Amino acid sequence: MEEKDKKENERWASLQMNMDLLFAKVESIDKTPHQLVVQMELTALAVNESNQDQQVLAKKVETTGNEKMAGASDPGGARVTGWDLLLEAGS
Numbered sequence: 001m002e003e004k005d006k007k008e009n010e011r012w013a014s015l016q017m018n019m020d021l022l023f024a025k026v027e028s029i030d031k032t033p034h035q036l037v038v039q040m041e042l043t044a045l046a047v048n049e050s051n052q053d054q055q056v057l058a059k060k061v062e063t064t065g066n067e068k069m070a071g072a073s074d075p076g077g078a079r080v081t082g083w084d085l086l087l088e089a090g091s
Contacts, residue, residue: 057086064088
């Protein structure tokens with residue numbers, strides 16, 4: 001009888017352990033979508049910030065280009081390139 005009780009207890013212990021592992025796995029699976037949402041929100045914020053930076057830089061390039069063109073009354077003067085405008089706008 002003791003042998004039967006011992007085997008029964010071992011089966012219950014094994015079942016309990018497997019149930020604990022199953023619940024741990026389900027909890028892990030449940031956390032993944034939440035982590036993905038947080039990561040997507042952070043990525044969206046970074047993209048928005050990058051877009052704002054790009055708009056500021058484009059405005060600086062436009063302003064610098066307008067200033068260069070306004071000052072380029074001499075037709076024989078140095079040619080202004082896009083790189084010149086970017087470098088000057090970035091400084």
